[in-house]
Each structure stands twice: as C-alpha cells, then as structure tokens.
Amino acid sequence: MVAYDRIGVGYFAARRPDARIAARIHAALSTMDSVVDVGAGAGSYESAQTVVAVEPSMVMIAQRPPGSAPCVRAVAEALPLRDKCVDAAMAILTVHHWSDVAAGVEQLRRVARHRIVVLTWDQTVFRDFWLLREYLTAAARINEALYVPVRQLVELLGGAEVQTVPVPHDCTDGFGAAYWRRPEAYLDPAIRAGISMLAYAGDGTLDEGLARLAGDLRSGQWHRRHSDLLERNQIDAGYRLLISDQAAS
Numbered sequence: 001m002v003a004y005d006r007i008g009v010g011y012f013a014a015r016r017p018d019a020r021i022a023a024r025i026h027a028a029l030s031t032m033d034s035v036v037d038v039g040a041g042a043g044s045y046e047s048a049q050t051v052v053a054v055e056p057s058m059v060m061i062a063q064r065p066p067g068s069a070p071c072v073r074a075v076a077e078a079l080p081l082r083d084k085c086v087d088a089a090m091a092i093l094t095v096h097h098w099s100d101v102a103a104g105v106e107q108l109r110r111v112a113r114h115r116i117v118v119l120t121w122d123q124t125v126f127r128d129f130w131l132l133r134e135y136l137t138a139a140a141r142i143n144e145a146l147y148v149p150v151r152q153l154v155e156l157l158g159g160a161e162v163q164t165v166p167v168p169h170d171c172t173d174g175f176g177a178a179y180w181r182r183p184e185a186y187l188d189p190a191i192r193a194g195i196s197m198l199a200y201a202g203d204g205t206l207d208e209g210l211a212r213l214a215g216d217l218r219s220g221q222w223h224r225r226h227s228d229l230l231e232r233n234q235i236d237a238g239y240r241l242l243i244s245d246q247a248a249s
Contacts, residue, residue, distance in 0.1 A: 015041075015042070015044060015173055015174050015175070015194050016044075016172045016173060016174075017044040017045050017172070017173055018168065018171050018172045018173040019172075020168055021045070021119075021165060021171075021173060022045050024163070024165055024241055025045050025047070025090065025092065025117060025119065025241065026045075026047050026048075028115070028117045028241065028243045029047045029049060029088055029090065029115070029117060032047075032049055032086075032087040032088040032114065032115060033049055033087050034049055034051045034085075034086040034087045034088070035047050035049045035050045035051065035086060035087065035088045035089070035090055036050070036051065036052050036053070036054065036079075036081065036085075036086045036088075036089050036090070036111060036112070037050050037052075037053040037054070037069065037089075037090050037091075037092070038053075038054045038076050038079065038089055038090065038091045038094065038104075038107075038108060039054070039055065039076055039091050039092070039094025039095070039097065039098070040053035040054060040055045040060075040064075040069075040071060041055060041057075041060045041063075041092075041094070042060055042063040042064055042065075043064045043065060043068045043069070043071075044092065044173065045090070045092045045119075046068065046069060046090075047090070049087075049088075050069040050090075051069060051070075051086065052069055052070055052071070052072060052081070052086075053068065053069045053070070053071040053072070054071070054072050054074050054075075054076065054079055054080075054081075055071055055072075055073065055074075056073060056074065056075045058073065061073060075098075075099075075104075076091070076094070076095075076098050076103075076104035076107060076108070077098060077099065077100050077103040077104050077107060078103075078107070079107045079108075079110070079111055081111045082111070083110055083111065084110075084111065084112070084113045085111055086111055086112060086113065087112070087113050087114050087115065088112050088113075088114060088115040088116065088117065089108040089111055089112040089115075089116050089117070090116075090117045090118075091104075091108065091116075091117070091118045091119070092118075092119045093119050093120065093121075093175060095118060095120055095148050095153065096120070096146040096147060096148055096196075097146075097196070101148050101152070101153075101156070102156055105153065105156040105157060106156070108157075109157070109158070109246060112246055113246065114245065114246055115243065115244065115245055115246065116157055116160075116242075116243075116244045116246060117241065117242070117243055117244075118153060118157070118160075118241070118242040118244075119165065119239065119240070119241050119242075120148065120150065120153060120239075120240055120242065121147070121176075121237075121238045121239050121240060122150050122238040122239075122240050123143065123144060123147040123149070123238065124238070125236060125237065125238030126143065126176070126177065126237055126238035127140065127143070127144070129176070129177050129180070129237055129238075130180070130226060130229075131176075131177075131180075131183075131186060131213075135209035135210070135212055135213045136198070136201075136206055136209040136210070137209070138201050138202075138205040138206060138209070139197045139198050139201055139206060139209075140197075142196075142197045142200050142201060143176070143197040146196065146197065146200075150162060150240055150242070153242055154242065154244075157242065157244035158244065158246070158247070159244060160242040160243055160244035161242070161243045161244075162240050162241070162242055163240065163241040163242075163243065164236055164239075164240060164241075165239040165240060165241050166234040166235065166236055166239075167180060167234060167235055167236075167237045167239060168233065168234045169181040169182075169232065169233050169234060174191050174194045174195065175194075175195060175239075176195050176196075176197055176198075176237075177235075177237035177238070177239070179191070180229065180235055180237060181229050181230065181232070183213065183217060183222055183226075184217055186198075186210070186213065187210060187213065187214055187217075192206075
C-alpha cells in the first residue's frame with residue numbers, strides 16, 4: 001500500500017501551504033516556463049508554471065483542488081515523462097517517502113532541462129526540536145529512519161545551493177515543526193495525522209509522551225521551560241530548500 005493511501009485521509013485540511021514558504025519555492029522557479037511536481041500530493045506549493053504533477057496515492061490525488069495541474073499516478077523512481085521535457089522539477093517534502101532516492105533523483109535530472117528544487121530537512125538540526133527531544137522519542141526514531149541526508153541529496157543532484165527555510169510561528173502548513181510555538185496543537189489527532197513521523201507511529205506508542213506534554217501545558221511547565229520561544233517570530237527547525245541548476249546536455 002502507498003503510504004499516503006493509509007495516512008493521507010484529510011491531509012489537505014491539515015496541510016495548507018504557507019505563503020511565506022511558497023514565496024521561497026516560487027522564487028526558485030520564477031524563471032522556469034514549465035515545471036513538473038513530483039510527489040505532488042494534494043498540490044501544495046505548485047507554481048503557476050506547473051504543467052503536470054506526479055503522485056502515487058489516489059487518496060492524495062483525490063484531494064487536489066479544482067484547477068490544479070493534471071496529475072499522473074506514478075512514482076518518482078519511474079516518471080512516465082520524456083527526457084528533458086520540462087524546464088524544472090520540484091519535489092516538496094517528499095524524498096523521504098521514496099523507496100529508492102538515488103533512482104528518484106536520477107529521474108528528476110532526466111526530465112528537467114534546467115533546474116531542480118527540493119524541500120527537505122536537515123536532521124542534525126531537527127533532532128533537537130523540543131517535541132522529539134523531550135516528549136516523543138518514538139517519533140524521533142521514525143524521523144531518523146525516514147531522513148535522507150542533505151549532503152547525499154546535494155551529491156545526487158550534482159551540486160545544489162542549500163537555503164535555510166525558517167518556520168514562522170503561525171505557519172499554516174502543519175508539517176512536523178510547524179507548531180513549535182503552539183504546543184497544544186500536537187495533542188490534536190487530526191493535526192498529528194498530517195505529520196508523517198507521528199502518523200506512522202503505532203497505536204499507543206505516543207500516548208505517554210503526549211500525556212506528559214498535556215500535563216506540562218496544564219501546569220505551565222512547558223511555557224516556563226520554553227519561554228524563549230514565546231518571544232520569537234520564526235525559528236530554524238532544519239528545513240532546507242535545495243536549488244540545483246542542471247548542466248545542459
């Protein structure tokens with residue numbers, strides 16, 4: 001079963017694209033006339049130049065809004081597209097779900113004439129996120145297992161500029177660290193269902209940590225421990241935008 005056929009129900013409601021992150025992605029694609037969105041999911045962050053999307057999960061495809069680019073059901077490792085058929089390829093928070101990352105990146109390089117844009121995270125930064133470090137060690141182990149090192153991606157891409165993508169305190173896209181200043185959100189099952197490292201966790205494996213988080217919120221302990229976060233508008237939680245310009249062949 002495709003992962004998001006199981007955990008993707010209701011995804012679009014929890015994972016609304018954040019305009020500030022979208023601006024970073026769209027800026028990287030602004031000079032491209034045609035784009036393929038690989039691992040497109042429900043279509044978050046697709047640029048206006050997107051001519052086709054590729055997504056393996058019918059559950060996710062069904063959540064694409066009206067007016068989205070046409071979507072082909074396929075996997076990143078075997079794109080049903082001609083060589084050098086688009087100016088750019090984008091892959092947004094998806095490479096950690098690919099069964100063969102090297103094959104998937106090679107496919108991106110095969111179909112893109114000029115540029116590849118990938119949004120991912122750096123686990124060396126993300127593993128220090130308070131939710132994982134203090135409460136949900138089971139989710140931390142899942143995230144470690146899913147992680148594809150940024151250095152590996154850069155090498156597979158043949159080089160890339162790596163940009164830090166800060167997470168704003170009111171981020172509308174409910175990915176892993178989106179609620180860093182809104183800890184009560186992680187107690188909501190609907191929000192956890194949209195975060196793969198939490199959705200993949202087995203029944204009951206997060207209960208003890210979530211109970212401690214709820215207790216610390218009631219007592220004010222969380223707010224005392226993380227008072228520094230309450231004064232910040234954004235943080236670096238490890239999210240990285242990779243921009244790779246492909247040599248003409």
